[in-house]
Amino acid sequence: MPELPEVETVVRALRKTAVGAAILAVKSDTHQLFESRKIFKSISSLLQGDSITSIGRRGKYILFYLSSGRVLVAHMKMTGHFLLESGIKNYELRKYIRAEINFTNGTKLLFSDVRKFGRFWIVPKEKLDEFFSQRKLAHDALSPLCTKEYFRSQIKRNRAVKTLLLDQTCVAGVGNIYADEALWLARINPNKKGNRLTRAEAGRLYEALQHILKEGIKAGGASTKDYRRPDGSRGYFQMQRAAYGRENEPCRRCQTKITRQVIAQRSAHFCLKCQAA
Known part of the structure; x- marks a missing residue:
């Protein structure tokens, strides 16, 4: 699933091409993308004439x-990604287009999604906070609101820190x-309960998370599977990974083999020596 760096990469790319563009039509043959069949059937008329202001x-x-x-509001979910039509240079990228937004200037923004899990909602701006409140969404990890103290308070729960x-x-x-x-950068075992982290450990994890997310953005995200940038190119953070997906490969700090473990039905990759419990 595209994570914060991948989504931020998409947002920055689309700002350069889509902001200021007026919507001519929206086409889709996949009703699952939308909050209701009613919205699906009327999506083009609902958005026609609107301009993207930001x-x-x-x-x-x-x-x-x-x-x-x-x-x-859009969520790319597991396999979704936005593409500019000019960025589609091969059949594989064109194969799973589920929706397209046509602009009056002749450009097209396409949404590709192999598994059809992506979702779109139309929300009045004044109800946006309510929309996210209903989903109990916490502060964005890179938002100024996500301070070190906020992070410490949020992570102090009786569950594995990886799960949190x-x-x-x-x-x-x-x-x-x-x-x-x-977790690898902060030298913290993913199994450790959030409420057992010391104040220093929680602070170290906060700083590591901030650093890793910013590095991910610099790299244009990680294209480990389906993710592509809007121009069709791959991100390259996957080439910088120290833990994720490196099972049985040597730790970049101590050469101990990276291990993989399932925690709450999600995989975790870590070094048993550097990240001892």
Whole structure:
């Protein structure tokens, strides 16, 4: 699933091409993408004539602010990604297009999704906070609101710290890749309960998470599977990984083999020596 760095990469790319563009039509043959069949059937007429005034992000959600005062909220879920039509240079990328937004300037924004788990909502701007409150979404991991003290208070729960990092009601935007990488950098065992972390450990994890997420953004995200940037290119953070997906490979600090363990039905990759329990 695209995580905060992948979503932020998409947002920054789309700001350069889609902001200011007026919507001519929206096409989709996949009703599962939308909050209801009614919205699916009328999506083009609902958005036609609207212009995108700005694009933002909250956690893993992309926010297209519209001139009508509404917000088109998108979540790419497991395998979704946005593509500019000019970025599609091969059949595999074109194969799973589920929706397209046509703009009056002739450009097209496409949404590709192999598994059809992606979702779109139309939300009045004044109800956006309510929309996220209903989903109990925590502060975005890179938001100024996610201070070190806020993070410490959120992580202080009686569950494995790896599980807490993945919980969007704890901190928003983090997924498997960046959780593993942050825990490795902070030298914290993913099994350790959040409420057993010392104040120093929680602070160290906060700083590691901030660093890893920013490095992920610099790399354009991680293209381990389906994710592509809007121009069709791959991110390259996967080449910088120290823990995630490196089972049986040597730890970059101590050469101990990275181990993989399932914690609450999610995989965790870590070094048994550097991240001793």
